[in-house]
Amino acid sequence: xxxSYLIGVDLGTTLAKCAIYxxxxxxxxxxxxxxxxxxxxxxxxxxxxxxxxxxxxELIRECVSKSGIDTKRVAxxxxxxxxxxxxxxxxxxxxxxxxxxxxxxxxxxxNRDMHERLGELILDKNGSISTYGNKILYxxxxxxxRDIYKFVQPSAFVAGKLSGLTGDEVFIDESFLCFxxxxxxxxxxxxxxxxxxxxxxxxxxxxxxxxxxxxxxxxRKASEDTGLTPxxxxxxxxxxxxxxFVGAGVVRAGQMADVSGTACILAAxxxxxxxxxxxxxxxxxxxxxxxKYYLMSVVLGGRTHRWFIDEFxxxxxxxxxxxxxxxxxxxxxxxxxxxxxxxxxxxxxxLQGRFFPPDPYxxxxxxxxxxxxxxxxxxxxxxxxxxxxxxxTLRIIKELLPDLDVKMVTAFGSGSKSRFWMQIKSDxxxxxxxxLHRSDLATLGVALIAGYAAGVFRDIYKILDxxxxxxxxxxxxxxxxxxxxxxxxxYGELFEALKGIYKRISS
Numbered sequence: 434x435x436x437s438y439l440i441g442v443d444l445g446t447t448l449a450k451c452a453i454y455x456x457x458x459x460x461x462x463x464x465x466x467x468x469x470x471x472x473x474x475x476x477x478x479x480x481x482x483x484x485x486x487x488x489x490x491e492l493i494r495e496c497v498s499k500s501g502i503d504t505k506r507v508a509x510x511x512x513x514x515x516x517x518x519x520x521x522x523x524x525x526x527x528x529x530x531x532x533x534x535x536x537x538x539x540x541x542x543x544n545r546d547m548h549e550r551l552g553e554l555i556l557d558k559n560g561s562i563s564t565y566g567n568k569i570l571y572x573x574x575x576x577x578x579r580d581i582y583k584f585v586q587p588s589a590f591v592a593g594k595l596s597g598l599t600g601d602e603v604f605i606d607e608s609f610l611c612f613x614x615x616x617x618x619x620x621x622x623x624x625x626x627x628x629x630x631x632x633x634x635x636x637x638x639x640x641x642x643x644x645x646x647x648x649x650x651x652x653r654k655a656s657e658d659t660g661l662t663p664x665x666x667x668x669x670x671x672x673x674x675x676x677x678f679v680g681a682g683v684v685r686a687g688q689m690a691d692v693s694g695t696a697c698i699l700a701a702x703x704x705x706x707x708x709x710x711x712x713x714x715x716x717x718x719x720x721x722x723x724x725k726y727y728l729m730s731v732v733l734g735g736r737t738h739r740w741f742i743d744e745f746x747x748x749x750x751x752x753x754x755x756x757x758x759x760x761x762x763x764x765x766x767x768x769x770x771x772x773x774x775x776x777x778x779x780x781x782x783x784l785q786g787r788f789f790p791p792d793p794y795x796x797x798x799x800x801x802x803x804x805x806x807x808x809x810x811x812x813x814x815x816x817x818x819x820x821x822x823x824x825x826t827l828r829i830i831k832e833l834l835p836d837l838d839v840k841m842v843t844a845f846g847s848g849s850k851s852r853f854w855m856q857i858k859s860d861x862x863x864x865x866x867x868x869l870h871r872s873d874l875a876t877l878g879v880a881l882i883a884g885y886a887a888g889v890f891r892d893i894y895k896i897l898d899x900x901x902x903x904x905x906x907x908x909x910x911x912x913x914x915x916x917x918x919x920x921x922x923x924y925g926e927l928f929e930a931l932k933g934i935y936k937r938i939s940s
Contacts, residue, residue, distance in 0.1 A: 560717030563614025596649025693848025
């Protein structure tokens, strides 16, 4: 069989990546570029919607140039993108609004209103609270509304531009539906009931497709923009987390993933649509392949992790980098000398609101420090707080699905490089952790989805079994979780105890 190629593009929150793979899932070439997020005012965050297409084309062209491949042998192309926000287009597929990222809190009022009125129904239908349906309601009050023909996700916008779709042909795949607040996820359709009650014009919503649907072929114009051959099949793609789960091989019930990136996520793959109606902390997301779902929690803790180092360890970082030392490894080594619980110091890593359960007023917090605490205590407390959050998530998953048998957590994302952080999580959850040799999981995942969609291979599960390569395994120290129990309890109570204070501070 002659060698063919698959291309995966990952449009993440702060970084865009592209990779070309051969039949054996080996990377032929790859490229990446930072995605610029603007912060015009406190609580505001926005991205230029046109950048998604421009940067995608730049990265594909760079990969093609570096690889020297025969582009006639590219069998399929897939794109994934960040999931929590929304953008819009006019009838001619031109952007109308900026990409309204989940980091932006201007729709906090709409978010609060829709969940106060219809929160139970939204959760029951979508499997999650809304992160972008509230943004659609926000734009309804703005002058841009009259120019908006359809709302769309970045991955679908780029796929549509590459394949020459019209505004009427724009789509959204099922993995994005859970965060809309407007869908009936178990049926894979928009909820007429919710749209009517919220006053959303359903004609402005895109058609819903499977992640594995071929939505078009590369146009001649897109060929000139990318350096690829016209006619390459393009699949619908999916959300970046859904793509990452596929790339990590977390596609069977009972498998669990820990994503440590800008967002820190703990997710369990499950057999059927399940709602966290009691705690309203977990989201239920449709898998990009097959009929499975994921129960997961989301914390924007990775961004806090980086912020803390940039603001409080900048001098050490500069000095260490001059000597070829990684600052994260150095901090892990120092923090490992401290006792579990950071000598009574607890952190809250939500610096700009909380998605699940929704509370836009929550801000960061350190509590319990004394004159004896050093900067390194605060660093360890940040790592531990994410693990505390994961512990509370696991307890809810077990309450909802007591028969779910979890034997291993697969960690990926930049934070998975830290064996020390994996050990903290493993000790607290009392479940073994493993990370993977490769870090290109989203681009790999969406490339494999594209290959499956185009018929390059029939059994994607076998492909994943053959090519997902485990690296480091960490086992929990028996009983070590008991040293953290008091702090986990306090961590969980802080959100409710400080609810009124947070609102007064951030209003």
